[in-house]
Amino acid sequence: MQLYPLFRKALFSRDAEWSHDFTLRQLQHCNSGPLHKLIYQRLPVKPVNVLGLTFPNPVGLAAGLDKNGTCIKALAALGFGFIEVGTVTPKPQQGNDKPRMFRLPEHEALINRMGFNNDGVDALVARVQEAGFKGILGINIGKNKDTSEADGNLDYLYCLEKVYPHASYVTVNISSPNTPGLRAFQHGTHLTSLLAALKQKQQTLTQEHMKYVPILVKISPDMDKEQILGFAQAIQEHDIDGVIATNTTLDRSKVESAEHANEAGGLSGQPLTDRSTQVIKWLREALPDSIPIIGAGGISSPDQAKEKLAAGAQLIQIYTGFIYQGPALIKSIVNSL
Template sequence: MYPLIRPLLFSFNAETAHLITLETLQLAYRLGLLPMFVKHPKDNPHKVMGLTFPNPVGLAAGLDKNGDHINALARLGFGFIEIGTVTPRPQEGNPKPRLFRLPEAQGIINRMGFNNHGVDALIENVKRADYRGILGINIGKNFDTPIEHAATDYLTGLRRVYTYASYVAINISSPNTKNLRQLQGNDELDALLTQLKTEQEKLADTHGKYVPLALKIAPDLNSEQIRQIATLLQRHRIDGVIATNTTLTRAGVEHLSQHAETGGLSGAPLRDKSTAVIRELAIALQGTLPIIGVGGILSGDDAAEKIHAGAALIQTYSGLIYRGPGLINECVKAIGNLHCGVE
């Protein structure tokens, strides 16, 4: 049904359509209507970061920032869900408009700026949810926390979400929080990972539960930066890496009227850039830790390409906007065929 509904959704501005979609999905879930329209993919278990994922296709962070819609989203057939990015304190994010569709290129530009209700509100939503599958919680820093004190926010976030998360994603790669990507620098990242790993070990001892950490990185890294990050991930025994966030480049969309909007570009224009980073990461890491591939997945073939490049799991977000929930099943099937040797 999604191809029939999409023109109506696209008649609204992008952020309004986003809210309408989530509220409609929530209503359909409460009324028990989702099974009529959504076919769950067959189980295709993958063990990654010590966790068993029922299938390798997840929801990327950003769609459900506050964990308001966990149950409904889970009913779409995802193998795992990542909520956030959440910050220690609530914040409104950047001024509107801040979300723009590029339909001709199947792309999206956003400069949301970590708009969220704060970590305490997210935790209350997680506690209310019935979902017991794999739940990633993506944490970031508040916009007004100086970059030299960013670790304080990440440590606060880690401590607060630790017992509620299957894994915790560390977002240092959003282009929409000033100076955030500086944390990907060699010295800055070394210092941050040192503190996060120490805190993870303390929390594991305190709670008797080991919760993996995954670092989310940008696509706008050169080969040397990718190798440096890979080295630090191995040195600090980080459990996974999510590649990638949105891009600041506008390659392939320069001719579109909204290409000059500031923010991160996702969707189809990001696909090749994200896959290239995954491929380089896979070579540098040599299987020492898993890669979660995200960026420009709008078909089963795109998902299979990410796995070919070295990803163990994939996530989608922008692809859902253009393709709808049928994309999930398509990706699960394509990855399953890949593992069975079917091209």
């Protein structure tokens, strides 16, 4: 693990998406066998009981790193208390044109406009079954780019049915800025229609599989307080199990001078820290304690993790901070809690 700064230096000399794909290919070799033991980090158990599940520690991996579920066991070996894979869509899709991922190292940030590139839900489910992972696994679902807003609910319901037997929880991604029209599902009748359909499907699948799988919704940091409070009311009315706050932002006010600041896509990392924490605070004020929040966005230190928890999150997720700091970040956060 001490070698990560050297490893990062080599990776950061290459294109961001090439480095991402290369790293995943190497991690695939670490899912089992001697290499699995080589990357294993033994961390103290600091359990958190949320969503009817016992998380061995509150530090999870956010969706987007392992979209296709190729490295689940390797990532878990690094010490994550839970892994979230995806976003996955009904049909495979290539995503947006390359280049579509950019580093802003002076801000410890990334901009991506990947566009839900993934192998499709059937391929993901097959890999999850093959992995046989016994830890807590979240599966993040979305809609295909060529699916109309009018038919968007059908994509989410299709994916929910496919992943339900294999997930510890399911995250509904309606907040990526990189699929046209997706964020419309965060508001008004789009939102209430989707939540009602998901809840009805969840009830049916619970009876079918004799297993209750919680549904969480991942939201954008770009909504104002009034919109956040409206969202909070809707998920209470439809008995949704939890919220992940937040996804990436379109705001560039904190990175205006950066080389890639004008690239289209969602910004993640340090520039997002304060905004995502504010969204968590608004949600916590509006939601009962029975609806948990997973805090994500700009966590790259134990203090920032504690800020998210103090704001009202029960669990946290990291991604961009993990890219910049490596497995040592997981260990330092868990040890500090």
